[in-house]
Amino acid sequence: MIQVRELGAHIGAEVSDIDVRSISDADFATLYRTWLDHNVLVVHGQDLQIDDFLRYSRRFGILAPHPSKSTRHPDYPEITMLGANKFDADGNLNMAIYRRGAEGWHTDGAYDAVPFKATQLYAVAIPSRGGDTLFASMYAAYDALPSSLKDRLDGKQGAFTYGGRQKRAALLNEEDRDWQPVFHPIVRTHPETGRKALYFDPGKILRIEGMDEAESDAVIDELTARMIQPDAQYRHKWTVGDIVIWDNRCSYHLAAGDYPPEEERIHWRVSIHEFN
Ligand SMILES: O=C(O)CCC(=O)C(=O)O
Ligand SMILES: [Fe+2]
Numbered sequence: 001m002i003q004v005r006e007l008g009a010h011i012g013a014e015v016s017d018i019d020v021r022s023i024s025d026a027d028f029a030t031l032y033r034t035w036l037d038h039n040v041l042v043v044h045g046q047d048l049q050i051d052d053f054l055r056y057s058r059r060f061g062i063l064a065p066h067p068s069k070s071t072r073h074p075d076y077p078e079i080t081m082l083g084a085n086k087f088d089a090d091g092n093l094n095m096a097i098y099r100r101g102a103e104g105w106h107t108d109g110a111y112d113a114v115p116f117k118a119t120q121l122y123a124v125a126i127p128s129r130g131g132d133t134l135f136a137s138m139y140a141a142y143d144a145l146p147s148s149l150k151d152r153l154d155g156k157q158g159a160f161t162y163g164g165r166q167k168r169a170a171l172l173n174e175e176d177r178d179w180q181p182v183f184h185p186i187v188r189t190h191p192e193t194g195r196k197a198l199y200f201d202p203g204k205i206l207r208i209e210g211m212d213e214a215e216s217d218a219v220i221d222e223l224t225a226r227m228i229q230p231d232a233q234y235r236h237k238w239t240v241g242d243i244v245i246w247d248n249r250c251s252y253h254l255a256a257g258d259y260p261p262e263e264e265r266i267h268w269r270v271s272i273h274e275f276n
Contacts, residue, residue: 002030006038008234011137011251013038020046020056020243028059036192039251040135040234043243046122050076053122053243053268060118060245061272067111067162068171071097073268082121082267093261096170102257103168103203105136105228107248109271110201111162113182118272120245125266126238130259133236138197138250140232142187145198149222150187157183157209164204181206186223190249191274197250200227227252238265245272 003016013034018027020043035041048056054076057063065077073079086097109116121133145153159181163169169177186208188199202224208216236244246253259265 002027002034004030004034007040007042008135008232010140010229010232011038011135012040012042012234012236014042014044016044018043021048021052023056032060035245035247039137039139040236040244040246042236044239045241046243047241048122048243050079050268054078054270056243057120057270057272060120061116061274062276064116064271064273066269066271067176069173069176071100071171078270080269080271082269083125083265086261098261099255099257100171101133101253101255105134105252105254106201106203107138107199107252109248110158110160110184110199110204111179111182114273115184115248116271116273117249118245118247119269120243120272121267121269123238123240123242123244123267125264126240127259127263127265130256131238131265132256133238133244134254134256135234135236135246136228136252137232138199138227138252139190139195140229141198141200141227141252142196144229145226149219149226152219153186153208156186156211158186158200159183159206159209160201160204161206162204164202165206166203168203183209188249190247193250195250198223198227199249201252202227 005014007014063078066080071080073081086094108119161179161181184199188197200223208219
């Protein structure tokens with residue numbers, strides 16, 4: 001019998017007493033429902049090979065290689081290696097690798113025409129301190145907006161690219177840096193729960209369509225200030241063997257990016273798209 005425990009208020013749940021390598025369809029359905037209800041799902045104590053992790057991840061959807069080719073696993077393109085090769089040949093710390101995901105609250109995949117539904121991480125090596133991942137609810141962000149702002153955003157599309165207004169592209173190969181904008185509604189209805197979320201990413205958005213530049217910039221600043229609701233957060237402290245999956249359609253996340261750089265912090269990571 002799967003045990004479910006809520007973690008943060010409005011976001012985060014953990015399940016115990018399961019081995020993801022041999023979970024039945026009925027138990028997976030419970031797990032999946034728990035994930036949809038809580039946006040972030042934690043499973044502790046798993047002892048996985050890469051094939052096990054891929055097989056389990058494929059139960060959630062279709063895996064896609066990340067656009068950052070240089071950080072893919074050499075033999076498994078669908079696996080991104082977080083934290084690997086963070087020192088160059090001269091011993092310099094590569095900040096784009098060390099601080100990946102730590103530059104600001106974000107959702108993964110807003111740069112894709114169809115943003116991917118989920119990201120899943122498996123903890124392979126964890127430092128002695130620091131290196132947490134923080135999560136916050138997009139539903140709570142939407143619910144807390146003043147109604148005048150909700151009205152202004154109704155029906156508006158955002159234009160997004162990989163590097164956003166800062167043109168951040170350190171992890172992309174040269175040939176992949178010319179990113180064409182894609183468009184998503186800022187108020188996005190979750191396709192499975194039917195709930196409205198503030199679909200927003202300050203690091204990837206270029207502008208809000210249908211607003212002049214000054215208004216768009218002002219609204220982006222306002223949404224940046226409002227997107228994180230303190231009472232709808234969960235902070236994950238990692239242990240080796242943890243699996244955490246988050247729903248990019250209804251949650252933001254942020255890597256703390258603060259662990260001792262000489263220590264290892266390695267995760268296998270997959271991007272998961274909806275089944276067609
Ligand atoms: O390393 C982390 O804690 C999260 C990094 C991140 O933002 C991601 O994998 O999408
Ligand atoms: Fe991320």
